[in-house]
Amino acid sequence: MKNFCSPRLARPALFAATVVWGASFVIMKNSLDHIGVYYLLAIRFSGAALLLAFLSLFLPPNTRKGDLPCGGLCGLLLFCAYALQTEGLKTISAGKNAFLTAVDCVLVPFLVWAFLGIRPTFFHLIAALLGLGGIGFISLDSSLTMARGDLLTLGGGFFFAVHVVALSALAKGRSILRVTTVQFAAAAGLSLLFALGFNQPPRHITPHMGASLLYLCIFATALAFLCQSFGQRYLSPSSTSLILCTEAIFSVFFSFLFAAEPLNSRILFGFALILLAILISEVLPHQLRDKKSKTAAKNSQEKN
Numbered sequence: 565m566k567n568f569c570s571p572r573l574a575r576p577a578l579f580a581a582t583v584v585w586g587a588s589f590v591i592m593k594n595s596l597d598h599i600g601v602y603y604l605l606a607i608r609f610s611g612a613a614l615l616l617a618f619l620s621l622f623l624p625p626n627t628r629k630g631d632l633p634c635g636g637l638c639g640l641l642l643f644c645a646y647a648l649q650t651e652g653l654k655t656i657s658a659g660k661n662a663f664l665t666a667v668d669c670v671l672v673p674f675l676v677w678a679f680l681g682i683r684p685t686f687f688h689l690i691a692a693l694l695g696l697g698g699i700g701f702i703s704l705d706s707s708l709t710m711a712r713g714d715l716l717t718l719g720g721g722f723f724f725a726v727h728v729v730a731l732s733a734l735a736k737g738r739s740i741l742r743v744t745t746v747q748f749a750a751a752a753g754l755s756l757l758f759a760l761g762f763n764q765p766p767r768h769i770t771p772h773m774g775a776s777l778l779y780l781c782i783f784a785t786a787l788a789f790l791c792q793s794f795g796q797r798y799l800s801p802s803s804t805s806l807i808l809c810t811e812a813i814f815s816v817f818f819s820f821l822f823a824a825e826p827l828n829s830r831i832l833f834g835f836a837l838i839l840l841a842i843l844i845s846e847v848l849p850h851q852l853r854d855k856k857s858k859t860a861a862k863n864s865q866e867k868n
Contacts, residue, residue, distance in 0.1 A: 571798040578795035578807040581788040586814025588784035589658035590823050591776045592650060598773055600763025601650045602755050604780075605643070609752035611781030612789070616745040623741065634734040635746025641727040643751040647758070649720030655713035657825045660702060662815030663835050664717040668725035669809035669842045670695035672801050675729045691845035694837050701834030725805065731793065732801040740793040748785065809842050 595604055653661045670692050673684040703714040735743050759765075769777070796804050816835065819825040 574795040574798040575807060577791040578799070578804065579810070581791040581795075582808055582811035583814050584783050584788045585808075585811040586662070587818045588780060589653070589662050589815040590818050591779060591784075593653055593658045593661075593819075593823070595773065595776050595780075596650070596654050598770075599766040600759060601647065601654070602759035602763050603766060604777075605646055605650060606752055606755035606759050607777055608780045608785050609643075609748045609755055611777070612785035613745055613748035613752050615782060615786045616741055616748065616790075620741050620745060630734075631738055631742055632746055634738060635743045636750045637734065638727060638731055638743065639747035639750025640754065641723055641730055642747055643754040645720045645723035645727055646751070647720075647755070648716045648723065652713040652715075652717030652720060655711065656717065657819065658823060659812075659816040659819040659825055659827070660831065661713075661717050662812040662819075663702060663838055664699065664714060665721045665724060666809040666812040666838055666842065667695050667699060667718060668721040668728065669805040670838075670845055671722060671725040672728055672805040673845060675725055676801055679729055680733060687844050687848050691841040694841035694844065698834045698837030698839075698841060701837060702831055703834075728796070728805050728808070729801050732796050732804065735793060736797065740790060740797070744789050744793050748789070806842055806845070806847070813839070 592604070599607075649661065649665055652664075656664075670688075673682075673688040674692070676682050677684050699718070703710045703718075792804070792808070795807070799807075812835075816827070820827065
């Protein structure tokens, strides 16, 4: 168990989550043809919450004061993020939806500055401008206006960024399983409330649809978010968001492979700009920091 929870597994766990989430965009897109947004989210989060609650029965009690408020707040942010993202997915392609959501990676350093007081670097400012340019190439039409689905997806990306920062700040030292279970239960309750108000219940669930829902509940929600919560225990919010944003690349791959979604040069250029923004925002600052650390260590050794 000790080796299973090794900090060395933080990055592999996050990358595993991105592959699973990358495939889920196509599944969600196809599922929306048969079930309303909020019923889909209610089933997804309810199934995941029940699965994690069952698993928690086999673990010793480890509840800390504040676990419920922490999980509840994260669940609220998660619901807002997925509600906006999934509403946007109804009218835009899965790949486009994934890349617009990936803008949360550029936003995270600025939210960390706002809430945790850690200032963004010059690279973050450049990345923000490139990210905005990428959004423009992907989303703006010939009249230089954005479609409703694009705006909703960008709103979802904002709440995903807030969720990453909140989870990093509030869930440190807490039970990953219990906080994740509470946030799923909160998101499920909000989804069901909205479903009863805005959606018609699904009349018939086909075996194919049932398999899709099981994938979303078990892999894309329960296991993937456990991987995210585990990874964030050992990595910074910015590093976490960088890895999570690679799900957009997997989404485009799976969308092209299984849904034959068309891609033109303008959209591909927008994808490239957002990917470049992600790399500049996260990779270059870390490389410079490592270089300075090595130089300082070398100078210290020479003095000694």
